[in-house]
Amino acid sequence: MMPKAPHVVTGNSNSPTSRIHVLEVLGNAIVGGMENYVKNLIAHLPVDDFKVTVLCPFESAFTSQLRAQGHQVFIAPLRDDPPWRTIEMICTLIRESHIDLLHAHLMNAHTVAAIAGRLTDTPTVATLHGMSLHPQEISVIRTTGSHTIVVCREAWSQAMAVGLASDTVSLVPNGIDLAVYNPVSADRSILRNAIGIGPDDLLIGFVGRLAWEKGPDKFVKAAEQILQHRPDVHFALVGTGLMENELRAAIERAGIEHNVHLAGMWQDPSKVYPSLDLMLHTSRADAMPLAILEATASGVPVVAIGVGGVPELIEAGETGLLIGTNEWPGIVSEYPGDWDGVAKAALTLIDHPERLQRMSAASVRRAAALYDIRQSAASTAQIFRQLMRVRREATRLHSVS
Structure with missing residues (x-):
């Protein structure tokens, strides 16, 4: 028996009266x-149809941003075994x-x-x-x-494989604000000036948390190998x-601190990407990373290890290159071998700048066609409305029974 196609939400529906x-x-x-996903989503939900309040586990710069945008924020502890x-x-x-x-995000919140x-008969989406x-x-x-x-699609396939009902699982790909992330969203010199390199230096970037699952150590190893052949290249790790x-110790041990720069956290990543000639995505695990979408929209080709949903984001050979590993042998690549392949x-x-330029233009076109946050927000809003219609109908039937 053939599996059903994923329930990909792509349209909008009539809004409720309130x-x-x-x-x-x-x-x-x-x-x-995850937090950037939520911030983008609530910024693009129709304000005439939705009001948003937020609950977080602690105060942070992120909660301050939400309040500055006019949202009420509550704080309460969240654990996988939730407190009463x-x-x-x-x-x-x-x-x-x-x-x-x-609407919940991460397992403890879900x-x-x-x-x-x-307990309250309130529709819940995770x-x-x-x-x-x-x-x-x-x-x-x-x-x-x-x-859910x-x-x-990898997560959707698993949801179907474990027997979740297809009408309770929706595939809604991430999106980004194309007005914010584009090739001219910032001057090319901003990041370059911050790390002290010139306008004509070749700059390769990593954007993400400096955490094991994101693989910044693999980025540093790849940078060390690239520098053996191209000592003129510079590298920037953006994030904390x-x-x-x-990582700082590894960079110093390798003697590459002149070329590999820890650029720190940038509150506005859209100012980073126009400075990059290429991005390396070296995660050990990922679903649909916003960094790749942001780079793509900004015209930055991406070389990525093909974990999770990453192969869905990169058009191999056109907008970037995918690398296979022993753990992910399904990626057919002429550059196998994890960070070495990267x-x-x-x-x-x-070594072929004209190819980089073609990939840059193709990336922008692909982002415009597939990754607009307005479509993602409209799809999510459609799910919310549908659940509310079901609840109202159930309430109506109960009241007349």
Whole structure:
């Protein structure tokens, strides 16, 4: 029996007569990919149709940004084994603030939101940002009936394989604001001036948290190998994280600190990409990383290890190159070998600048066609509206029975 095609949400639907009040429940509050997804989503939900309140586990620069945008933010502890007081707080918000729908991000948030939603008969949606579903997430979905949004086909395939109902799982790819991320979103000199290199120097970037799963150590190893052949190239790691001191030590041990720059966290990444000639994405695990979408929209070709949903984002040979590894043998590439393959692929591209230019133009076209945040927000809004219609119909039938 052939599997059903994924329920990819691509359209919009008629809005309800009153605004839907959504409580966004976030399992973290750093300035990271999930948080940027939420910020982009709520900025593009139709304001005439939706009102958004946010619950986070702690105060941060991110919660300050949300409040500056006019959103009310509540703080409560979130764990995979949720504390009762957080469940109680969400139930109280549902009652006192007239919350219509819960939208959760990360497993700790999904668990608490699904329980509170079940207790109060409030529709709950969980967006799973990873490339696979954890056993607890599967259990929560089955036990509470929460609707699930996944961002890549690998996660959708797993959801179908474990027997989740196809009408309760939607595939909504990530999107970005193309008015913010584009080849002329910033002057090419901004990042270059910050790290002290010239306008004509070749610059290769890494954008993401300096954490093990993101593979910044692989980026440094690839940079070391590239520099053996092209000592004129410069590299920038944009981001912060637990591995920062470890990476700085590795760069110094390799004697490449003149060429490899730790650029720190940038509050506005759109100012970074126009400075880059190429980006290397060396994650050990990823679903649909915003960094690749942002680079693509900005006209930056990407060489990436083909984990998770990454092969869905790069048109191999046209907008970048994919690298296979022993753990991911399904990627057919002429540059196998993990970070070693990344280095070889990067050398091929930087030795052929005309090919880099063609990839840059193709990247911008692909982003315009596929990754507009307005489409992603419209698809998510359609799911919210549909769940509210189902709830209203159930309430109507109950009242007349």
